[in-house]
Structures are given as structure tokens and as C-alpha cells.
Amino acid sequence: MDDVQDYASFYSPVAGVSLFSEPDILTFRNAFYICGWNNFDHLHGVYTQEGYLIPQAAFHCQWPPVNKGQRPWCDPNIARGLPVIKSGIFVGHMHEQYGHFITEFVSRLWVARKLWDGSQKLIVRSIKSRDDLFRAPWLRALIEAAGFREEDFYFPETSFTVEKLVVASPLFSEDSVCFAGMADYCNEIGAVLTPPELNSEAPRRIYLTRSKLICGTVRIDNEHEFEEALSERGFEIVHPQDLSVADQIALFRNDNFVVGQIGSAFHTSIFVPSPQGICLRSKVFKGGGTPPALSYRLMDQVNGAAFEYLDFPTLIESEHPNGHFYENMTIGDIGLAADLLADRAAKRETSFHLSNMGRGSCVEEADLTAYELIGHSGSAVGSDRRTAMASTYSGATIEKLLLITRRDPANRQRAFLVSAHPDAPALMLSNTWRQGPALPVQVEHLDDGTIAMRSHENNAYIFACHDRRGQGLHAEGPQIMAWERFGIAETSLHLRHRGSRLHALLSLIAIVHYGASPRNLAYYQARYPDLLAHVSGLDPAFRV
Known part of the structure; x- marks a missing residue:
């Protein structure tokens, strides 16, 4: 710090927005829900009785936030002939994709735990049927750990009007904001699935591999050889898709040091307080790795996480692309890449690091x-x-x-x-x-x-x-x-119990x-x- 006298400005309480406050919970009279189909965001929406899109029930992305195509206004006259339900709570988009399920559904489900007494309909926005969604074991496990059952949710098949609708601001909004309540709520769910007191073994080095995937965003064609090199350097190789959601959450407990490509697997870290590791940037961006989505760092800053976001060492474009992936890469020097990650893990295991420091930066090593x-x-x-x-x-x-x-x-x-x-x-x-x-x-x-x-x-x-x-x-x-x-x-000073x-x-x-x-x-x-x-x-x- 440059000047001691300036320090107070960083910690004096100030009025205004706080990520550690509770988001708004709003009540609307005679709101109406427009039902859609397939994956077109603009065909779904929750509107006030005057026809205005309710922002807290809408979906946004990017920074600055932009609406995902939903119409900002809908003619309220169409609501006059819609079926009417007495009361409901809007709980977001129950998405079939794991990461979006967490960010678009769990982030809104918190209000149901707070206000639901069993009489209100828990209104779900979904492009999949109830049966299709609940076939996924991870989805069912997370719903049950949150204290709900499949039959508790209302999947609209037609548009309708709600005489009294409760809508809460989401605890998380993509690339925009993440309230501390998101970490609190997800930590509670994680504790149900993997009680922290059951973890007592020594911390492990873990590498989350994608080598078994048959399609996706980024394929590394020699990742199998990389796994062997990391195993020789003390890493345990884990295929997340082979594990239950409870076992995936447990990977981030016990001060384990988790390394892998940025992706949905790291959304799992929000279910554990103060996780740590390295997120590798493997997508190409201006000669280096793609900058991490702000969403990850937003979660980190309220969850006491200690993740570094680094370019994947020696990664170059593959000469043998696979059309089932958006990008195809290869590790140019497997030994060097494995050494760099092992050295970084060893340094993290013997020094003291502060938690991620917010939107613009990541882990900071302390001079202690x-x-x-x-x-x-x-x-x-x-x-x-x-x-x-x-x-x-x-x-x-x-x-x-x-x-x-x-x-x-x-x-x-x-x-x-x-x-x-x-x-x-x-x-x-x-x-x-x-x-x-x-x-x-x-x-x-x-x-x-x-x-x-x-x-x-x-x-x-x-x-x-x-x-x-x-x-x-x-x-x-x-x-x-x-x-x-x-x-x-x-x-x-590499402490157990980072939280x-x-x-x-x-x-x-x-x-x-x-x-x-x-x-x-x-x-x-x-x-x-x-x-x-x-x-x-x-x-x-x-x-x-």
C-alpha cells in the first residue's frame, strides 16, 4: 500500500450495493408468463400486468449485461384470456447443462427455501420436460440436497397469469454480479452431499482430464500422454464425468489442489468453501489463452476461493482436428508443461496465498x-x-x-x-x-x-x-x-482449513x-x- 492514511477508505462501511447483502425479493400482482419452446430465449418471459419484462426473472449475459433476446414488452391484452393460478414463486431456468443449472436455476432457487410454504407453485422455466431433466442423476441429487422433490416444481405447458407472483433477484447473474448468498446456499447444499467432517485424509493434487470426452469445446489430442506425465509428478488423474455429483464436490474439499481446463467442472467448486487450484485457459485468444469468463471470478470472490487462471503451458493448435470439438489443440512439450504445473503446485503447497481478490485479479501470494x-x-x-x-x-x-x-x-x-x-x-x-x-x-x-x-x-x-x-x-x-x-x-504457512x-x-x-x-x-x-x-x-x- 502506498499510504497508510488511505487504508481506511478500503474498509470503512459505505452505503450502497454490497455483495454481502440479500438480493431483492419482489411481489407482483397479476403477472403473466409467456411459455415458449425449444431453445429460443425470447419466447419465454415473465411480465408485469402492464406488460413489462420483469428484469429479476429475465436472463442476461456479457458485461455490460445484455438481455438474452427476451422481449422487453409484451401486449398485456393477451393475458386476459390466459388460465389463472393463485400464487407462485419463480425459481428460474432448470437447465439440462450442469453449469447453467447452477448459474440459472440454483441462483434463484434460494428464495423458495426462504418463502415456500407448499401452497405456492414453484414455477420453472425449462425447454425440457420434467421426465427428461430428472433422468440426470446429478440434477436429482442437487435438487434433493437442496430439500426439494421432483413433484414440487411446476413445469408450465401453457402461458398463464399469476394473481400473486414472488420473484427474487438471482444470487448470480452471468458475467455481472454474484452475491455472497450464492456461496452460502451452495455451500449448504454441498455439505449435505459431502459432509466436511468426513474428510480427513492428506490433501491431494488432482488433475481433471477431458480425455474421455467425445465432443465438447476444446480437445487436447495428446492429453493421455500428459496424464501419464502428471501422474509421475504426484497428480491423481480424475475423469469428472465418471463420478457422482457428490464425489465431484468432494474433490474440492480437504484443501485438495485441483487443476484442469476452465469449464463447468469448476462450477462445482462453489459447493465447497475456500477451494483452491489452477484453471487452465485452453481456448485460443490473440496468441494466448482466452481470458477467463468473469463468472468464475465472481464466484471466487464471495467464496474465498484461491484459483489461478493460467495459459495452458506449451499448448498449440493441433494438426489433426476432430470435428466434434470447437477447437483442437496439442501440448507441444509434455514434459515441460507437466514440470511447470508440478512446480506451481509445489510452490502453492509451501506458501501463503490470499483468496481471490475480486473481479480484476486472482490469487495473490502474501509476503508472510x-x-x-x-x-x-x-x-x-x-x-x-x-x-x-x-x-x-x-x-x-x-x-x-x-x-x-x-x-x-x-x-x-x-x-x-x-x-x-x-x-x-x-x-x-x-x-x-x-x-x-x-x-x-x-x-x-x-x-x-x-x-x-x-x-x-x-x-x-x-x-x-x-x-x-x-x-x-x-x-x-x-x-x-x-x-x-x-x-x-x-x-x-500452507494451511489446512483454508476457510x-x-x-x-x-x-x-x-x-x-x-x-x-x-x-x-x-x-x-x-x-x-x-x-x-x-x-x-x-x-x-x-x-x-
Whole structure:
């Protein structure tokens, strides 16, 4: 950040649109629905009794948003002879294509969970029959996980009028906006299908391949050979279409690192909080990969995701095109491409990355490093989750204490003590008043490889003093003696539980005090207001 005084403008509450507010829910009297056929968007529409297209029930694309061909006005006189139903809730387009089902149907279904009492018709816009749609196991699984049954939905076969129609703004609008409620709602559905507590194995590297597809957008003709190269580098090769929707969701849990071509498979990530990985751009665009659709990044910024959008390494046009695909490509150097992805995955596994930072950018690596602390007696420094006291005690409620500072050796003096527990519990030092999830300290690096720490509150050195249980940490030392010396051991900041409070705490330290981008601070302001208040309330002189 260039100027500390400008920081407040990034996190002060402001009036106006917030992606973390709830979209509008509107009620219309005597609205009418024009039924259509086939895949012509302009033949479907929900209109007010005056004949105006209801924007919240319309479908838009691109940026700036444009109507997908639906007529903005329809003669209301045609509604006079239509059948009438008493009340209904419009729940969007139940699409047979997986990605569009999520973006055009799930994004509107949320209002039914909120308001439906069983008496209103849940009005579905569809170009397929109920029977055709519910033959898809993934669609049925998602509907049931959301708490609905096939027979709950009304598939109009004729146009009609609704005496009282409820229409909610969608939680997601293609390439335009994504409300945080989309992540919340989809996370809940995902938790029903794949309970998070069932995932305990070590994180995996996963490559989502398309090599079995017989038609589609992009075909890579030597993807089988690429799979073999990635397998040799620790990747698990997965064909998403062979898995149930529950198993596909589980791929993004457990801090797995998921790599694959941009496409509908990555829409699945919205069902899991804070997923991570690499989305490969494989379509040709001005000599490089096609820029990712804004839709993916919109979902990322409200879901705490950490995806990078990269050109597919060494990808060139294929000399043997297959007419069943829009584009045909080949990997020019399989070994190099596999090495580049493996190296990138390894770097991500050993460093700390903030979540995606909004519409214009993606993952940002934070200038953070972490150390475990060792007291002069050789005991590890920790903190008690019950009392918040830092010490070298041992026991079931003692959690490892971390010293968080910058990587740059010239800027390691300003640091923070935090608990390594995912919940980021409060800490305190004896002889100080300050309590909180992060305690600022000044670090002095000593000639023997140890460090000394001064409390930023009272400028006293911190030492480990013997008591009956071990050594409690006190901030009252006037000089550096044996007990004021601490050993340090660098540790990885690639955290399990990327969606945890600890990850948010470290992200806020990086943003507020170490110069990381504040572009998506609204995410932390909405999700972790107490952590933001604590971190931003620390002494401004302590910042970069």
C-alpha cells in the first residue's frame, strides 16, 4: 500500500450495493408468463400486468449485461384470456447443462427455501420436460440436497397469469454480479452431499482430464500422454464425468489442489468453501489463452476461493482436428508443461496465498513467513485455548504458537504472535492488557541465531519464566538475558482449513500491515468483522 492514511477508505462501511447483502425479493400482482419452446430465449418471459419484462426473472449475459433476446414488452391484452393460478414463486431456468443449472436455476432457487410454504407453485422455466431433466442423476441429487422433490416444481405447458407472483433477484447473474448468498446456499447444499467432517485424509493434487470426452469445446489430442506425465509428478488423474455429483464436490474439499481446463467442472467448486487450484485457459485468444469468463471470478470472490487462471503451458493448435470439438489443440512439450504445473503446485503447497481478490485479479501470494518458537529450556511455546495465556505448558488444550513476519530479511522486525489453531483464539502475555487473536511484537535477531521479542504494548522484553506447570510468557524484561532468548524454526504457512478464521486473520495481517492488496476487503468485512476490527485497530505506526 502506498499510504497508510488511505487504508481506511478500503474498509470503512459505505452505503450502497454490497455483495454481502440479500438480493431483492419482489411481489407482483397479476403477472403473466409467456411459455415458449425449444431453445429460443425470447419466447419465454415473465411480465408485469402492464406488460413489462420483469428484469429479476429475465436472463442476461456479457458485461455490460445484455438481455438474452427476451422481449422487453409484451401486449398485456393477451393475458386476459390466459388460465389463472393463485400464487407462485419463480425459481428460474432448470437447465439440462450442469453449469447453467447452477448459474440459472440454483441462483434463484434460494428464495423458495426462504418463502415456500407448499401452497405456492414453484414455477420453472425449462425447454425440457420434467421426465427428461430428472433422468440426470446429478440434477436429482442437487435438487434433493437442496430439500426439494421432483413433484414440487411446476413445469408450465401453457402461458398463464399469476394473481400473486414472488420473484427474487438471482444470487448470480452471468458475467455481472454474484452475491455472497450464492456461496452460502451452495455451500449448504454441498455439505449435505459431502459432509466436511468426513474428510480427513492428506490433501491431494488432482488433475481433471477431458480425455474421455467425445465432443465438447476444446480437445487436447495428446492429453493421455500428459496424464501419464502428471501422474509421475504426484497428480491423481480424475475423469469428472465418471463420478457422482457428490464425489465431484468432494474433490474440492480437504484443501485438495485441483487443476484442469476452465469449464463447468469448476462450477462445482462453489459447493465447497475456500477451494483452491489452477484453471487452465485452453481456448485460443490473440496468441494466448482466452481470458477467463468473469463468472468464475465472481464466484471466487464471495467464496474465498484461491484459483489461478493460467495459459495452458506449451499448448498449440493441433494438426489433426476432430470435428466434434470447437477447437483442437496439442501440448507441444509434455514434459515441460507437466514440470511447470508440478512446480506451481509445489510452490502453492509451501506458501501463503490470499483468496481471490475480486473481479480484476486472482490469487495473490502474501509476503508472510511463519516460525515456531522454542524457549531457552528447549520446550515449544504455545498458548492455552481456555485461558489465552502464552507459555511452554503442555496439555490437550495447548496449541502451538506462531511468530508471523515478513519474508524479506530487512523487514522482519515487526511481527505478530498468533495461535496455530484454525479458530484463531485470543492470546495474552502476562504483564500486558492487550488480548486478541494477534499480538504485535518487535523482533531482534541475535548473533547466536536466536531472537528476542519486545511487546509492542509496553516495550518490555518477553521471557519465559518458570512456574509450577512450565514457563509462562511475561512481557516485563528490561534486557536480553537467557530467558529472553527464543529459538525459531521456520514452518509452512500452507494451511489446512483454508476457510478458517486463522487463514482470514493472516490474510488481514498481510493486507493491513504488510502491503497486500485490499481489493476484496469486503469479503473479510462481512465474514470476519471482529478479526478486521482487531487487526485494523492495532497501532498504525506498526504498519508498512
